[in-house]
Amino acid sequence: MQIIEIMEKTFESESNDIALYLAMSKKADEEGHLEIANYLFDVAMEEASHAVQFASLLGKVKDTKTNLVNMLAGEMKAEKDKARAAKIAFTEGNDEAFQFFEESLKDETKHKEGIKNILSRLQEND
Numbered sequence: 001m002q003i004i005e006i007m008e009k010t011f012e013s014e015s016n017d018i019a020l021y022l023a024m025s026k027k028a029d030e031e032g033h034l035e036i037a038n039y040l041f042d043v044a045m046e047e048a049s050h051a052v053q054f055a056s057l058l059g060k061v062k063d064t065k066t067n068l069v070n071m072l073a074g075e076m077k078a079e080k081d082k083a084r085a086a087k088i089a090f091t092e093g094n095d096e097a098f099q100f101f102e103e104s105l106k107d108e109t110k111h112k113e114g115i116k117n118i119l120s121r122l123q124e125n126d
């Protein structure tokens with residue numbers, strides 16, 4: 001089972017790298033280093049393809065209906081977690097964090113609603 005643990009850690013680390021490379025690509029772009037920005041973007045996409053492969057190997061991907069049911073639970077949790085985090089950021093006077101938790105909370109709600117809609121359409125076709 002050691003390899004499963006290693007694969008889980010690798011999946012986490014690849015997933016983490018996607019966001020970091022994208023953030024760094026954005027930064028390079030803002031600094032006017034377009035070639036570097038494109039390179040970092042390409043690396044992010046390659047890390048994404050590694051993460052996708054590990055997600056499959058680890059059995060994280062099921063049939064579409066099950067995937068959506070699982071992700072709906074995740075989005076509902078993300079929505080609650082972001083609302084809680086926004087309150088904490090507000091209490092601690094971290095305005096930048098507060099603003100972004102509020103903004104991304106709206107996205108999580110949008111994801112939740114979008115997945116719910118798809119699921120109800122899938123159920124109509126059952």
Ligand SMILES: [Fe+2]
Pocket residue numbers: 014046047050
């Ligand atoms: Fe990688």
Ligand SMILES: [Fe+2]
Pocket residue numbers: 075078107108111
């Ligand atoms: Fe989300």
